[in-house]
Amino acid sequence: MARTPVAARRAGLLAAAMRVVAERGLAAASTRAIVAEAGMSLASFHYAFDSRDELLDELIAEVISREETAVLPQELAGRPMQELIEAGLTGYFEHLRSAPEYEQAMLELTQFAVRTRPEMAREQYAQYARIAEASLELAAAHSGTRWSLPLPTVARMLVAFTDGLTLAWLVDRDDEAAATLIRSAARALASLTEPA
Incomplete structure (x- = not known):
C-alpha cells in the first residue's frame, strides 16, 4: 500500500x-x-x-491566510479610500458568512491562546496587524491619500472593527446591521486620510 x-x-x-x-x-x-x-x-x-500545539499554530496560520485573500478588493485603481475600505470589509464579511464555523473556531483558539500560550495569541494578532497595514498602505497608494495617524494605529483600529463585526454577527446573524457597521467603519477610517 x-x-x-x-x-x-x-x-x-x-x-x-x-x-x-x-x-x-x-x-x-x-x-x-x-x-x-x-x-x-x-x-x-x-x-x-510534533504536537497538538504545532497543529493549532498551523491551523491559525491557514485561516489567517484565507482571511488575507478575502479582504483584498479585486479593483483598486482610482477608487476613493472609503470605497476601498468598505470593499475590503465586505469581502471579509462574505468570507465570514460563507463559513461562520471557521471564525467561531478562531475566536475559541484565540481565547485558548490568551490563557495558555500568550505568544501564540500575540503572533496571531501580529499577523492581523500585518495584513491590515499592508491593505491600508495599498489603499492609500491607489486612492492618492496618506494616513493622518501612524499606520500601525489605523491598522489596530481596523482589526478592532473587524473583531467587533465578527463577534456581533456570530451572535445575532444580522446582515443588515453588519452592512451598516461596515459602512460606518469605512467612513470613520477614511476620515483619517488626507490628500497625498
Whole structure:
C-alpha cells in the first residue's frame, strides 16, 4: 500500500481539526478526536506534527491566510479610500458568512491562546496587524491619500472593527446591521486620510 505524503497528512489533519473545533469546540479537539475525524491513526498524527500545539499554530496560520485573500478588493485603481475600505470589509464579511464555523473556531483558539500560550495569541494578532497595514498602505497608494495617524494605529483600529463585526454577527446573524457597521467603519477610517 502506498504511503500518504506528509503534506497530504498534514492537510487532512488540519481540515479534521478545524471541523472538530468548529462543531464541538476546542476542548473536544484532542489528538485522538482529530485523527478519528481524519480517518487516520495516532501514528499518522505524530508523523505529521510534533504536537497538538504545532497543529493549532498551523491551523491559525491557514485561516489567517484565507482571511488575507478575502479582504483584498479585486479593483483598486482610482477608487476613493472609503470605497476601498468598505470593499475590503465586505469581502471579509462574505468570507465570514460563507463559513461562520471557521471564525467561531478562531475566536475559541484565540481565547485558548490568551490563557495558555500568550505568544501564540500575540503572533496571531501580529499577523492581523500585518495584513491590515499592508491593505491600508495599498489603499492609500491607489486612492492618492496618506494616513493622518501612524499606520500601525489605523491598522489596530481596523482589526478592532473587524473583531467587533465578527463577534456581533456570530451572535445575532444580522446582515443588515453588519452592512451598516461596515459602512460606518469605512467612513470613520477614511476620515483619517488626507490628500497625498
